[in-house]
Amino acid sequence: MRSGAVAAVLVLVGRPAAALDCFAFVSSPSTLASSPAAARGTTLPVTLATVLRTQPGCVYGLSPDAMAQVTPAETDFASLALVLAERVHAPSATNPRSLFARRGSGPVESLFRESCTDLFVADRSEFYAHGDSQTRLPVVDRVHPAGAAPPPSCGAGRTVLRFQPLPEGAAAPGLSRAPTAHTLPTDRAREVLDAGASYAVYAGRDGAEAAVLVGRITGGDPLTALRRAFATPADPNHPWFRARWTPRSGAFRFAPRELPEDALAELRTAADAGALWLADVPSGDAPPRVHGALRLDDDGVQVPDAVVSRALSGRYGRASNTLVPTLDEWDSVRRGLEVCVTDRYTPTPLEAPSFVPPGARCARLSAVAAPVALASVAGTGARAGQETAPRGLCFQRRMRALSVGGAEPSTALREECRTLPSAAGDPEGAAPLVVAMVGDGIAPQGASEGLYLCLDNDCRALDDETSRTLWRAGALELRQAGSAEAARGPQGVALLRALVLDPARHWVPVGLQLGGGATDPLRPWRSLDHDEHDVFAFVRGRSALSFRFAASPTAAAVWNVPDATTVLTDALPVVGGVRGAPAAPPSSALVVLVSREDRCPRGSAAGVRAEVPPDPDGLLVDQTFHAFLALYRDDTQPYECLARASFRVRESRALAPARWLHVGLLGDVQLAAFFTAPASLGALLPVGYAHARLPWGFGLDATVSLASAVSFEHAQVTRAGVGFTLGAGWGPLSVAPRLVSVGLMLHLTAGTADDEPWFSPYLALDLSTLVDLAGGR
């Protein structure tokens, strides 16, 4: 500007209240410079549009300690600052707000850039930088365009904005004279910037090259605290959620813990607004399925019942309705889910989509939620106290002896304890299932408050004395819950599982002879023919050792999980005489062992299985043997006998009018010695007989027998014909029952000789027994 015009301009705009010696205002001074406070000041404000003139004899600088002479000229704040920066400092390092000057040794005086210039892009007063609502592109508008009212302030009407692209992470120089990609000149109202780019914003006097940095603009969507958390790789040491037990809800909840406070507040509100969803972890190309809006209450995130049920159903089928997940299964649920947040919040609540839409941000629960752990379950809520965590559960087990009245426990007690898992993945959680019997005892270790024993979803509190005896059969779960009702909910946690059997009902004989009474389908052993109440009849040649197994669907499902090494089937194989084990299919978990002894076979399962079991059809009449319902774990462990049934071999052609009396046809052939004259040796063939069993191997017999003997004296046939005998017999039961007998025979048809006796005492030896002892028939 020519000097002649300066005076006119000064008159028009008014002089600053304070006249600084080294700075002369030419045009557009700050309004603040005219304030009374500036009158006595040693510094004055300017705008970026203020034109000033440097004075001869003065030195100038960006700091009062480093000044230099400049050529007197009309200039402005940015231009003078750039000259000084290039002369004294690096221009990129400075973003000056003050310029200093001094004449000789006089006092320091300064100009400072009025703070409103810092607000060019941070305030709507002169410029409005924002995202366009339609295009979402960053735009910058002049709030007071040329010619509009009210007029701009802070020199904005004579200030040009320049937008320099700013690479990510790069620092913007404080001063610039470089050409820029975008410019908002004084005669234009809007400049549209590129999407996604960042810009350094420079402001300078219209017509001047130099400009100062007044801000930055970044396009694109900003990240809210929650979306930023979603976009950041999860830190496994600081998971967002921790699984915890809430007695109030009786459910496992993933409670938000270590999210930043902002993100946590946003998480809660987004959940309320339906903007958070729970979805499957993606698999394949299809978008993950959404399980609905994520529900978040004071206790944390609740996994929908359907998700829990689906996870259990995939493993247990229909039986899952009566089960709750274990810690490992909860962890499996956790690993299969992710939390998603909508790409953009809307003013109205969102409906959860069926599938995760593009743009949504998701975080897998496996990454943002800590693994399920019992410590976090037990350490909170109502059971915070002295002993808050259950430690284990002991089963006081007894083998059962089957009888017509049921299953009687043996006297030998075996205690089997299980330590409860403390976290998902604990070895305790993968321990083999205990198989117990109805009536076995339960002894908790540690705290029992809040624990429930559930048998096929029939739950009782563990600290209730009635729960200390297994009251029914089924799949047993030790559940943690706030109440019995909550214990039956699908969202509880099963700390331990076991199988409870009732052998009197579940071990079903299918090849044995029925007694005369009515059959009871629920008590199959009660219907069997038997001698004593705990010795069942095995009719030689007619009975078969064939058994079936029946249990509740839940119990079977709990055992027959996909990775089970043994299976529960309805068939119970009688094992023995086999070496080795098939690799597939899996062996039956329950088997029947047959033994002459009433003790459970000892030794490894492989060894026991290799032995040939006794053949009941090869046993002598009245001999006994035992069948054991046994649990097979693996070949290295012994069979675990759960129940025993005892049998006595019975003739095939006999009836039992009473438990102690057998009546039959065609009894065993006996070698008989008759002691009355003529003494003779012969054979007796009972055509019909009645045998009364006495203790210790004794018995009484009454027969109608065919007899024939040879006299010792005359070597002639004697006693040939039919006779009636009464006798008493004995034999060692385990080896040769009915071995010998003594008695008296009434000869009804006594041959032809007159000296044939009517009565003959005799001593008889059972030839069938001898044949059996000699190796069988």
Added chain:
Amino acid sequence: MRAPGALAVGWVLACRATVPAGVSPEGEPLAPSAVAVGDAGASAEAVRALERRCRQGLQEETVREAMAALDRVRLALGAVCDLVPVDDDPLHWRFACRSDALFDPGRYDFRAEATAACDALPGQGRGVNRWVCAGAILRGLTATAARGGTLEVAVIGHVDHVQIARFDTCPEVRGALSFDPSPAWVPVTPGADADDATREAANRELSWCRAGNVSRQLRCGMALAQAGRAPSAGGDPCAGVPAPSELLVTSVGAGTRWLDRHTQSACSPSPSGAAPGDCAEARRVDVLVRYAPATQSVGSRCTFPAGDSAGALACLQQCLEDRAARRLSVTSQGVALYRRCATAREGSPEAGWFQSVAGLAGPCREVDPVLVERVLGL
């Protein structure tokens, strides 16, 4: 027992009467589980607060008034101080002042040039300390009932290695700010046989005294403005004036930390006649000021009813987008000058620092030394 005549028939029947098949004893139906449904419904108020906090930095009026107040403070302080925003936060500033323009070498009482007329106080024609005037102007920022808020101030004094001939441990400043360092400071008196270590210690203590004196004047100005009183003539201008309720101020004596952290090239050559010492740039007083408007007063552009979660989130998103579009830097949300006290730090600040805190009641708060060191390049 049956009749004998039936034996044969019975026998035949008995031979055929075996159990044909097992019958499952399980007949009872299994009950499905009950369904537990939890309660949902978190308050959207927290998100509203987030939005208010977001808009706190976008409050054009607040920012504009704050900036206007800053310009007035700069006018009041004169040419000796430069002003730099902290982290581009429009409500967080740093006044960088050359202490040579405020204090004579080795002294903590203000030079005569530090006094000027102030129109922010009654009796504006009378000269008052420039920092008293600055305090009065800043008080006007928080005085607006609709805006309220607090001022957080940290005054950091620096020295270089000027040899001190006299130092009285600024008892009146320490008394005003209730600063009782331990171990007690040792005065240096002319003619006394003070060793170099004592003089060096006094030099470092001088940095706190200068910072404390600036703090005292700032508090004084705010208190006077709050009370609507003119400063008393002579003596302590703030005598009898209650401390301002909305100011938290910390005085830090950083000793020679600035000089120690900078190379010699940061120091301009000493002109002839300058005060003896190593570096004029290192003799400085930095004043960090952060204005925290009351969050409750920050309005929202959204008009959704209270408790409307979706509306609250949309408003927060809108504010964040506005802020992102207009942000000055990635940290334009602002960096807190104060933090909740980790421990009781009174008298035991960062190593080599002297520090005292005065101001707001409530939970213990302390200047964030990390921020201070970063902003000042210490």
